Amino acid sequence: MKSNSAYTEPILDWYEKNARDLPWRAPDATPWGILVSEIMLQQTPVSRVLPVWRAWMNRWPTPAALAAEPSGEAVRAWGRLGYPRRALRLHETARAITERHRGEVPSSHADLLALPGIGAYTAAAVASFAFGQRHAVLDTNVRRVLARLISGEEYPPRSQTKAEVKRAESLLPLDPPTAARWAVAVMELGALVCTARTPRCVDCPVFATCAWQLAGRPAYDGPPRRGQTYAGTDRQCRGRLLAVLRDADGPVEKAALDVVWSDALQRERALDALIADGLVDPLEDGRYALPT
DNA sequence: AAGTCGTGGCT
DNA sequence: TAGCCAAGACT
Structure with a gap:
């Protein structure tokens, strides 16, 4: 060589x-498992990804399995990994793979790059790790x-x-x-x-x-x-609000959201942003839920 | 193209 | 203790 x-x-x-002996590096790891790991590992330590990845792959071993579920289930299963828009995009990616690629994770860098939530790094990583390509x-x-x-x-x-x-x-x-x-x-x-x-x-x-x-x-x-302060930011507020919905069995009253953040102005702004992102679904009866 | 987007462990 | 940092993407 x-x-x-x-x-x-x-x-x-x-x-x-x-x-390290990581499950997404095992010989029997699938391209889908590797793709899921790469999305979860964006800005997130291995130790926190491991249990969520295992549960995720156990529940949704193929893109089609995830695609068949409401996006809110992906957001809920994402747990406290952070940056929950990744869960939404991974769900979109599962549907795109199911519809555009016959349920198989595409192997070309260009096709991977076209999927939501997959940028230059992740496309190269999946092409390389899952398909043995040179990137x-x-x-x-x-x-x-x-x-x-x-x-x-x-x-x-x-x-x-x-x-x-x-x-x-x-x-x-x-x-x-x-x-x-x-x-x-x-x-x-x-x-x-x-x-x-x-x-x-x-x-x-x-x-x-x-x-x-x-x-x-x-x-x-x-x-x-860098300089990513967190306490008191919209990000922290969003996290609190979404946690209420994740931990609830079904739709929640507005009051349940109000109690987790005292600044009403910031709270409304964060909630609107979550809705705009598609992470929260405002129901007609005034309650809120994870998206369906 | 600089800002935004979560969360928790480590020093 | 309070930053710093962790397999980035998107706008």
């Missing part, structure tokens, strides 16, 4: 020995690993650049199955060793050739990286 960089073989070897799979882990290994910087730029994509493509092994293994391997290295906060460089298989190491691990000096 040909390697096209000094990083390829050490990282592939490291992955063979250190990969640059550029997520937050990979971006950070490459920034350190090659650019010698602690963190990548705020938003993804074309240069990063080119670089990721140039590192891809030529053989598709190997490229697919490389993709998970780099991601896993970022998740387990080359972590954001306190990297475990002593365990790194490419420590000796890491540009960031060689530069003396200079601290990040770019613009502030």
